[in-house]
Amino acid sequence: MSATTTTPYRPSGAKRAQLWLANHFAILSAILVLLYLFLPVAYTFAFSFNDHGKTNIVWQGFTWKHWQDPCRVGGACESLVTSLQVGAISTVVATVLGTLMALAMVRYRFRGKAASNVLIFVPMATPEIVMGAALLTIFVQGFANIGIDLGFGTIVFAHIMFCLSFVVVTVKARIQSLDPRIEEAAQDLYASPVQTFWKVTFPLILPGILGAAMLAFSLSFDDFIITNFVSGNESTFPKFVYVASRRGIPAEANVIGFSMFVLAVLLVVGAQAVGSLRASRTKE
């Protein structure tokens, strides 16, 4: 694998360059791929300063004005607030329901387990457009008859549904990685099942639950395809951007989109820092 073990002679310059490339091929291509991943983000950031006219496609000059008042464009901030609300409610409900399901799937033996597994897996293997179409037909032809019209409520119903399966698999992986003997020890020390759950099990699976909640929020916050079907006149941030794209996305959307990116990165980095700080403290 490495060239150093079999090279008693000093290879020529071209040969050395070739060896260096072979050794660093993976890391070099990784850096290129990461640059590729960030290229559109850089564009989004750069064009948030574009002093554009009707469409924000060609660079026309620098301005701060979009950053000074991102809510200036009608509907941009309202749709952002809707997205945050939908994301928060969907995340809480999906995380609670999904965690309960994950506990049942790992810790219990019961009839219908295989069927439950299929019920959890199939939504993840179904294209969003099919789920959106199916939800639209049931909402329009069924739910509308009992007074539930397309809007905020139907968006939340749909988001909880498609986040649920992802929560279940994430929390399930965490529970499966736990040593069941830790809980048995608690029981041996006369902890009741309820005490065992809240004092032992829950703190141990909490990182998995938090990870699942973050995944659910990001799935909900960025969803467009299903939301587009079930939202009626309500607008979420991705829907606002999509509708605006017909006539040119205003730079204010770039400001909001890039700010959410920075916030999310800070949150993830912060969570990692807290995690590693805790880990180093428990070692001491």
Added chain:
Amino acid sequence: MSSLAQVSQVAGDPAVHPTAPAPETQKRGWTAYLLLLPGALWLGVFFVLPLVQLATVSLQSRYPGFPGYYYRDVNLDNYVSALTDYAPHFARSFLYAGLATFLAFVVAYPLAYAMAFKAGRWRNLMMICVIAPFFTSFILRTFAWSQILADEGWVAGTLNFLHLLPGGHIINTPVAVIAGLTYNFLPFMVLPIYASLERADPRVIEAGGDLYANGFTTFRTVTLPMSMPGVLAGTLLTFIPAAGDFVNMELLGPQRGKMVGNVINDQFLAIPGGYPVASALSFTLMAAILVMVFLYVRRFGTEELV
């Protein structure tokens, strides 16, 4: 990440949990049903029931003489229409999604490999870098690609300068659509491959070199097979959303020659009375994808994954 890694196990066989505790530590009893009930009910009402409704709509019949009006029936006309009138759309969807999945694999593998074996203490940072771009809205990033690939942009400009672009344009061509699909679902390819490589023992790969295999042979016979569960999960997680996507086509693609997702979207949201044919299209798409997933998992899942 663990979720994505988990998908490969679920995909392999819904009933098998390779890392589940031994059965004797699993409890029996009604508690399981109580825990499952709220979530299962939710999936029942908002996943299964809508699909049943979609199925009944897809079987409706046309009122003769009243265009756009349908009545309840069990009639396969809509499916015939879906499969004949829209066969090219299905073909394009699967072709573009297939190409995008392959390209994503080619781009993702070196990154996942570097993260697993070469990154060292930079590993967490690289992980954040893979996920971070996806906190910017999916639509905004796709729109950014339409700026990057525009005729006035530097990509088309450079290629045109070098006379490497036969048509003169990238934007509004299938190439732009495939590029957009490749980009948008890339983390779904990187993360499962990374997860399965991370579990692999690097010493096994070194052993390949010690046994005088060259780099490529080691990769083909040792590294790649070890990462197959991740490749399997990654290709599924990329192909499924790509095949059903319509946003990349809408923002980057040509006016004519759309994908099946565009037809479903337009029939439902823009064309009055479009529900029945669009429902048949949706069901056909879902069935086709489920069959492909099943065959794919059987082909690669049973022989190489166990």
